[in-house]
Amino acid sequence: MSTVTIEFMMQNGGFRLNVGDQLYGDLVRCLHNNRSLEPWTTVTQEIKLGIAELVANYGKQMPHLHKLNKKIQAMQIGEKFLVAEGMPEDTSERSELEALVEVLNTYDISQVGAEWARRTAEMKSFMGKLLQNYNVFTPRLDVRITLGHAKKDERACRFCGGTLASGSSFTKVAHAVPEALGNKTLILGDECDICNKYFGDNIEPHLIGSFDIYRAFLGVRGKNGLPHLKYPCAEITHRDGIPVVIAQKIEFTDTSIFVELGESRKLTPAKLYRALCKITLSVLNEQELSGLEDTVAWVRNDQPSVVLPKVATNVLPGSSDGSELSVTVFTRKNDDHNLPHVVTEFRFGCVIYVYILPFSRLDKQSFIIDEEYEKFWSCFPMYCQTKNWKFEDFHCTTELTINDSIRVEHSGQTKI
Ligand SMILES: [Zn+2]
Numbered sequence: 001m002s003t004v005t006i007e008f009m010m011q012n013g014g015f016r017l018n019v020g021d022q023l024y025g026d027l028v029r030c031l032h033n034n035r036s037l038e039p040w041t042t043v044t045q046e047i048k049l050g051i052a053e054l055v056a057n058y059g060k061q062m063p064h065l066h067k068l069n070k071k072i073q074a075m076q077i078g079e080k081f082l083v084a085e086g087m088p089e090d091t092s093e094r095s096e097l098e099a100l101v102e103v104l105n106t107y108d109i110s111q112v113g114a115e116w117a118r119r120t121a122e123m124k125s126f127m128g129k130l131l132q133n134y135n136v137f138t139p140r141l142d143v144r145i146t147l148g149h150a151k152k153d154e155r156a157c158r159f160c161g162g163t164l165a166s167g168s169s170f171t172k173v174a175h176a177v178p179e180a181l182g183n184k185t186l187i188l189g190d191e192c193d194i195c196n197k198y199f200g201d202n203i204e205p206h207l208i209g210s211f212d213i214y215r216a217f218l219g220v221r222g223k224n225g226l227p228h229l230k231y232p233c234a235e236i237t238h239r240d241g242i243p244v245v246i247a248q249k250i251e252f253t254d255t256s257i258f259v260e261l262g263e264s265r266k267l268t269p270a271k272l273y274r275a276l277c278k279i280t281l282s283v284l285n286e287q288e289l290s291g292l293e294d295t296v297a298w299v300r301n302d303q304p305s306v307v308l309p310k311v312a313t314n315v316l317p318g319s320s321d322g323s324e325l326s327v328t329v330f331t332r333k334n335d336d337h338n339l340p341h342v343v344t345e346f347r348f349g350c351v352i353y354v355y356i357l358p359f360s361r362l363d364k365q366s367f368i369i370d371e372e373y374e375k376f377w378s379c380f381p382m383y384c385q386t387k388n389w390k391f392e393d394f395h396c397t398t399e400l401t402i403n404d405s406i407r408v409e410h411s412g413q414t415k416i
Contacts, residue, residue, distance in 0.1 A: 232262030
């Protein structure tokens with residue numbers, strides 16, 4: 001029996017299903033029962049009933065069908081989606097199809113062609129060369145997804161290679177992005193308990209700590225609920241869901257309020273960089289880890305200080321709705337060695353980090369010297385057209401003590 005991969009592209013996300021011959025035939029008949037010649041499928045009551053029937057017939061052998069059924073039943077009658085045997089892997093082609101699904105469900109059918117053409121032209125002009133060079137992947141953080149292998153006996157830890165057979169255990173839920181930053185749903189299957197503990201004890205606190213005040217003000221719930229932060233001269237807590245600052249001394253001027261929190265937070269810059277790269281290594285596909293063996297070793301083991309590419313950081317005031325957490329991974333799809341193999345944008349609230357994954361064997365440059373870095377930066381139009389980036393050196397392996405403070409100005413902006 002041969003297996004065919006069928007991919008669905010819907011407004012509420014995508015879905016892939018591997019089906020055998022018989023189910024394939026039944027699925028095609030079910031989805032085309034509206035006898036439409038259009039290249040997209042429209043949800044009808046008939047399709048909803050047909051998929052429910054397929055679940056009754058095949059659900060036991062094919063548990064994935066339940067997921068498809070759930071998605072189809074949640075869709076509105078008349079909603080349009082794409083279904084095909086294998087959608088393009090290329091990001092620019094996929095983005096065009098995603099735009100088509102959105103346009104199909106937003107515009108009158110007579111306007112679809114023109115609006116789709118307008119959007120694809122706009123995407124090409126903005127992202128232009130970037131999408132010729134990179135595939136872009138943004139994992140969803142609003143639905144539960146297990147990256148890597150879901151079944152424990154198939155897992156191999158991507159950081160140490162351990163398997164159940166070699167004595168590793170996978171009893172803890174490993175979050176691809178730290179849970180303290182609000183990620184409850186993006187899980188990495190292929191991370192053993194020992195590596196999970198190492199990351200949680202050694203490197204992730206340096207990333208999470210750098211967001212402490214944001215987490216408190218945004219009310220991001222971690223494992224232990226809302227953050228309660230204690231400083232030498234102050235504390236930040238919550239009362240009735242509202243963040244409250246209790247301080248020994250608050251300075252008022254005509255235009256601002258200033259609170260000195262005191263020296264308390266420990267930060268090792270290289271560990272923060274490694275924690276960021278650990279997120280990228282968690283969300284990449286298993287096949288994409290090839291060439292990143294040295295990066296994995298650097299993230300997983302304490303190392304002496306090495307020079308690293310700069311990390312670009314920015315704060316975009318007003319862009320935070322309190323819930324924004326996103327990871328976008330750019331993976332180079334050609335041999336243009338002026339560009340890094342893997343680049344990631346990590347966003348939490350209004351803070352953005354853009355960083356290169358160092359030590360890729362597919363890179364011929366290290367992007368440490370300014371000229372190499374500037375060439376790379378100029379190929380990312382959405383970043384180089386934004387002002388106020390700071391390019392920070394995170395290679396230091398010494399623990400620093402950070403003196404945090406809060407300043408509230410009359411304009412309503414909070415500067416940390
Ligand atoms: Zn491991």
